Amino acid sequence: MHRVYEDGGREIVLTIFRHNPNDEDSIPHFQDYPIIERPGMTLYIALTQIYTSMDHDVSFDFVCRAGICGSCAMVVNGKPRLACRTLTSEFSEGKITLLPLPTFQHIKDLSVDTGTFMNAMTKRVEGWIVNNSPQDISTIEKPIDPELSDEIFELDRCIECGICLASCATKVMRPNFVGAVGLNRVARFSLDPHDSRSDEEFYELIGDDEGIFGCMSFMGCQDHCPKHLPLQKQIAYMRNKMVKVC
């Protein structure tokens, strides 16, 4: 049972996974941190308070603290989420268990390495504009249909937080699966009139079991995506396109 204090703050307990894989003496374990909840408290505020006033050794990753940069994905009571956008008040029992995001290289405690995977994924799917015609940037830009530009923007909103991969069954079986993040990226460039690649060329990039044919449609990615991207629709759209090519 949690106590309720006079100023209205209740006591909540954060149970944090602790381990430093680079330290031979470190043994993986959980550690409890009881704190007083404040109005509007997010996991960013709670973890920062624990770090500055209770345990100066606990590691986690926050950068923008506003749900924009994608740094702070972790597993919160069994679900992958952005910690900065998670309010402690959502958990009526006042017990919050935090684990590092699975499928990424563990760094320490709640910190994982997403950069290595995301950069490799970008190279793997060639997640950039391909266009070899010469461009003169002092001339008026190529006109783009306004609605199409908005549609591309919609898919460009992915923040590479890694939550889609942490929610993905295929990723567990196929470590090199590019995931919804990679497939959405390809869908985004296939829409872009600046990009000259044909469907055949995209097929070369993702037409295998580590690409578009790896997805088993469990939809964990879409369920947990913090940007609410239409991932399942994009994967279906790309699969449909790729099947026509092969």
Add this chain to the structure above:
Amino acid sequence: MKIIYSDALIVGGGLAGLRSAIATKEKGLDTIVISMVPVKRSHSVAAQGGMQAALANSVMGEGDNEDVHFADTVKGSDWGCDQEVARMFVATAPKAIRELANWGVPWSRISAGERTVIMNGQKEIIQESQDAHGLINARDFGGTKKWRTCYTSDATGHTMLYAVANEALRRNVIIHDRKEAISIIHDEKKAIGVIARDLVNGELIAYVAKGTMIATGGYGRIYKQSTNAIICKGIGTAIALETGIATLGNMEAVQFHPTPIVPSAILLTEGCRGDGGVLRDKDGYRFMPDYEPEKKELASRDVVSRRMIQHIRAGKGVPSPYGEHLWLDISILGRKHIEKNLRDVQDIAKTFNGIDPADEGSKGWMPVLPMQHYSMGGVRTKPTGESTTLDGLFAAGEAACWDLHGFNRLGGNSVSEAVVSGMIVGEHFATYCKERNLNANTSVISKFMQKQSDYLNEILAYNGKENIFDIKDEMRSIMQEEVGIFRNEEGLQRAVKRLEELLIMTKQINVKSKIRGNNPELNEAYRVPKMLKIALCVAKGALERRESRGAHYREDYIKRDDLNWLKRTITRWEAPEATTPTISYEELDIAKMELPPAFRGYGRKDSIIEHPQSMERTQEIEAFKATHPDMDRFELQEQLMPFELPLDYKKKNQRIGAEYA
């Protein structure tokens, strides 16, 4: 000793750093970018509202060109900027935005025909031309004569950073993330790389290169309340200062944004007001037109922020458990507009405050208060981006003071500067690296490596009673209270004195975990002294500058004093054991200005101590124009204040209707 060699080393993986890396790769140079975080997490990603570039596609941008953007930027800077740099910037910005379009930034595009917009609280209908259909759109922003801020909803920094980062990956820029530069390797004349700490395992690495660039962003986190990401601690700026040779410029020029949300200090874009949102007080009254009848909510940020605090001081603030605040009302824009063009704002307000800003009436009003937002100061460089005093050290973006923004940056000019400086400074940096051989003495490298290793051991051996977290908190509170929006002699003296004491106290701490590896408290223990040095540069610069200019406002010297203070503050840290910076000044030469000092068009009209030369130069320019009626605007400009740009960046920009005129 681990040494990694490259041709070009860039510290910082935001827009400026990555765009510079593309410039060095373009010249075939081996390029390494080191970054504290995966590069796509850099603070550039958080820019919301947009990027200024004079494209003049929209009917509301008609007549816009480099000249208008230039004048807006100079006025915004309160005549503190380097006008030559401002000219370089405005000529390149349209090219930057078009290059980004080619790299995939899905800029919001214009639909031909009628469109309803909100201006001055009223619905207006504007008509976009058929020629403009599908071209890049722009919204209104503060301190600008035209609608010039191009955008992708309110996630502009995100789409820009992803496009540039993807392009950098395509060109095989080598990215080493979770590496923090903690010292610049240099001899008496020249920088040859950095000592970096691997934030995963604590290992020290010497990155050695022909040229080194600092592109680490701003130093907002020295303030208690800041919209900046928590990585914006100014460490890159601090290591430049710690060379004792490189200098910093205008560090007291710190911008406070009018509308971060209370209490989380997350930014709500200027696009809210640009698109027609208004500020209200505790009575629901729209107060800005009373203070600024012409520009209202869209005066420059320094002016709006001061007016807001002035209004709160007049008893019109809204009381809350987090102190007084004001309201930002965008509900008048309508749900459809908000859910398309201000969706991150809506998401932030819903998530962190439980407010849906699209709800009509007072229900949708968001609590806002001015807070630290941008650092105009930074590593002092020439217009090429190279340090004025240390060869081989370059700086670009918010980390630099080349000096585009003077004492106040216009909204929409930050990401624009980041990319444009990546193009211009990146090109000069690439040329520098290309033309030189690597001349690195290993004994110099090992000396710097040993020094940092010894320093970290020294920190772990401290056996005092102080706590680094308390020291940091106190620094941030001092900056907030004494070196904030309103400043005065007494408060600034108190601040400088206490910051000095705190700097000394950083050696009287006791770090609990004694490991050199992954040790978050050790990170704080070496970062906080660096942050304190930056804070001291800001506070001492503010104390010595006895006038008000742009964002630097002295209650005891309320006038902009062109007679005595038309100069740039230069700070240097002369010896490692010093506890305050040394200050000197660089004069700004009115005789060379294309736009001599005058009234900005907003703010207080009666508060300028004029320099007699301003009038002389104005008359000189008018006379020149009158005697050369045949010169077009480009020729005139060239005569008044010549400037240079690398590559084709000086080429005229094409616009619909105007073509190359």
